[in-house]
Amino acid sequence: MKHIKRILFWILVSLFMIYVLFPIYWLINNSFKTEKEIFLFNPTFYPHEFTYNNYRTVLFMRAGGVNFMAYFSNSLIVAITALILSIFIGGLAAYGISRSKSRAVYILPLIFLAFSLTPPQAYVHPLYLMMKYLKLLDTKLSLIIIYTLFSLPLPIWFLSQYFKGIPEELEDAARIDGCTRLQVISKIVLPLSSPGISVSAIFVFMYAWNEFFLAGIFTSTLRAMTLPIGIMNFQQAHSISWNLTTAASISAIFPLVIIISIFQRYIIQGLTAGALKG
Amino acid sequence: MERMFKQWWRSDEHFYWMLILPAALVFVTLGLYPLLSTIFLSFRECILSQPWRGVPYVAFSNYSYFLNSELFWKVIKNTIVFVVFSVSIEFIVGFFAAWLLNLDTRGKSFLRMAILLPWSIPIVIAGLCFRFMYNDIFGVINAMLLKVHLLKYPVAWIGDNTYAMGALVFADIWKSFPIIAFLLLAGLQQIPTALYEAANIDGASPIQSFFFITIPLLKRTIFIALAFRTMQAVSFAFDIVYSLTRGGPGDSTQVLVSLSHKYSFQFMQFGKGSTLAILTLLVSFIFGSVFIILLLKAARQ
Numbered sequence: 001m002k003h004i005k006r007i008l009f010w011i012l013v014s015l016f017m018i019y020v021l022f023p024i025y026w027l028i029n030n031s032f033k034t035e036k037e038i039f040l041f042n043p044t045f046y047p048h049e050f051t052y053n054n055y056r057t058v059l060f061m062r063a064g065g066v067n068f069m070a071y072f073s074n075s076l077i078v079a080i081t082a083l084i085l086s087i088f089i090g091g092l093a094a095y096g097i098s099r100s101k102s103r104a105v106y107i108l109p110l111i112f113l114a115f116s117l118t119p120p121q122a123y124v125h126p127l128y129l130m131m132k133y134l135k136l137l138d139t140k141l142s143l144i145i146i147y148t149l150f151s152l153p154l155p156i157w158f159l160s161q162y163f164k165g166i167p168e169e170l171e172d173a174a175r176i177d178g179c180t181r182l183q184v185i186s187k188i189v190l191p192l193s194s195p196g197i198s199v200s201a202i203f204v205f206m207y208a209w210n211e212f213f214l215a216g217i218f219t220s221t222l223r224a225m226t227l228p229i230g231i232m233n234f235q236q237a238h239s240i241s242w243n244l245t246t247a248a249s250i251s252a253i254f255p256l257v258i259i260i261s262i263f264q265r266y267i268i269q270g271l272t273a274g275a276l277k278g
Numbered sequence: 279m280e281r282m283f284k285q286w287w288r289s290d291e292h293f294y295w296m297l298i299l300p301a302a303l304v305f306v307t308l309g310l311y312p313l314l315s316t317i318f319l320s321f322r323e324c325i326l327s328q329p330w331r332g333v334p335y336v337a338f339s340n341y342s343y344f345l346n347s348e349l350f351w352k353v354i355k356n357t358i359v360f361v362v363f364s365v366s367i368e369f370i371v372g373f374f375a376a377w378l379l380n381l382d383t384r385g386k387s388f389l390r391m392a393i394l395l396p397w398s399i400p401i402v403i404a405g406l407c408f409r410f411m412y413n414d415i416f417g418v419i420n421a422m423l424l425k426v427h428l429l430k431y432p433v434a435w436i437g438d439n440t441y442a443m444g445a446l447v448f449a450d451i452w453k454s455f456p457i458i459a460f461l462l463l464a465g466l467q468q469i470p471t472a473l474y475e476a477a478n479i480d481g482a483s484p485i486q487s488f489f490f491i492t493i494p495l496l497k498r499t500i501f502i503a504l505a506f507r508t509m510q511a512v513s514f515a516f517d518i519v520y521s522l523t524r525g526g527p528g529d530s531t532q533v534l535v536s537l538s539h540k541y542s543f544q545f546m547q548f549g550k551g552s553t554l555a556i557l558t559l560l561v562s563f564i565f566g567s568v569f570i571i572l573l574l575k576a577a578r579q
Binding site for chain 1: 290291293294295296297298300301302304305308309311312313315316319324374375378379383387389390391392393394395396398399400401402403404406407408410411415416417418421425452457460461463464467506509510512513514516517520521535538539542543548551552554555556558559562566
């Protein structure tokens with residue numbers, strides 16, 4: 001009886017794993033197929049004619065305004081700059097919030113959390129007009145500014161909880177020993193909270209790397225277009241080249257997979273910790 | 279003056295306020311101000327392609343335009359169907375995943391990695407992937423269903439009015455169940471294992487301990503997770519809808535956010551787009567507040 005239960009359990013788990021992993025596997029599988037093999041009426045479950053050419057074509061494509069290298073570098077520049085700004089501004093605010101005794105400050109993280117659940121459509125029209133007025137449309141700067149704003153709730157919510165876990169006595173002791181307030185932050189708080197800061201940095205990076213709606217509105221050319229938009233436009237223009245679209249998708253996912261496989265334990269801790277305090 | 283500033287600065291509380299200031303400034307100029315001016319725009323006509331018309335005040339005519347249009351009510355219905363079905367099924371799948379993650383089984387880190395994957399990839403890539411798999415000619419889903427004789431002939435999952443919403447919900451479940459799983463996992467980890475051991479000694483079956491220990495102790499987390507996910511599903515459905523069906527066929531998968539995008543950035547009618555954005559905000563608050571009221575009730579007990 002116990003044996004049967006165990007077997008049933010593992011069957012259930014394997015079915016679930018197939019469900020979870022199949023779409024990703026399907027992308028990988030098709031990214032290595034030839035164009036001919038993609039369109040078989042009975043799709044093949046592994047590439048019979050294995051080829052790397054899709055990746056080569058996609059990564060070095062320079063035709064018809066498509067340039068995945070440019071999307072890649074735009075995405076990287078935008079995501080990293082937004083990450084730095086968001087963690088810096090948000091981290092300082094989170095520290096202030098966690099240490100302040102004021103009642104009004106206490107509800108700030110909740111306001112930011114509520115903000116992060118509202119549709120971006122409710123902000124985008126004036127922001128678009130603003131960026132148009134400032135002649136910032138279709139620049140990386142506009143995306144950086146906007147991603148910093150929309151990702152700000154993450155570090156504020158997450159780090160303000162994290163900083164509360166650092167005993168204030170440590171800081172008081174450092175102050176008595178002659179540290180200034182900023183030294184307390186850089187020498188005591190920062191080193192102690194580096195896991196929390198890295199997790200929120202990963203979240204902000206992933207937000208900026210994956211964001212689609214705003215990127216589609218604020219960018220229109222290679223100058224600033226990010227990967228999700230690039231891939232979407234490519235698919236619309238070459239709607240049958242699924243071998244190339246899947247190769248491009250896998251290339252875009254690749255950095256994320258590296259990040260989550262290194263930090264998976266911290267990411268899950270971060271996700272659950274954020275939920276707990278809510 | 280300088281002395282006054284120095285004195286003001288010396289107070290710890292003021293120092294903390296100064297740290298909050300940059301974030302508050304960003305939030306006010308790029309968050310609060312745009313929100314207020316979206317409300318302002320929703321009472322005006324603003325057509326970007328016809329700048330000579332200016333932005334005349336039209337009172338509630340944008341609102342009455344939508345409230346009297348059949349399309350709007352269809353879109354509201356779609357939004358509700360989308361949110362209710364995807365969130366409730368996500369909740370079941372997410373609960374199962376959270377339970378798995380909380381077990382001490384072999385291959386735990388593989389499990390964790392697998393469940394993180396759908397969450398971590400861009401929504402548009404998930405949408406495109408499902409678009410590819412749903413294809414009626416070379417899609418894998420049709421091929422598999424035909425092979426096991428569940429279908430007699432291929433179905434255009436996203437090209438057919440009757441199936442498109444189901445296909446959209448199915449794709450969204452795959453993409454979004456992990457977030458519910460992680461929220462519930464947080465709650466599950468809080469429940470002391472001693473409770474289950476005690477129940478086991480008293481002769482309770484696993485099913486009994488699930489309904490009499492897990493569910494009551496998890497209530498708070500469940501309501502938080504549902505409030506969070508329903509609001510998200512209303513507010514952020516655009517990516518999956520756009521990449522999978524683009525609202526079609528014939529508006530059968532059009533939801534509030536995608537309709538707003540259509541008015542604003544295809545028709546360039548910012549006034550009507552803003553109106554829809556504000557209405558979306560209201561719908562998402564209604565969904566959220568249902569669970570927040572339930573949460574407060576549960577907390578009072």
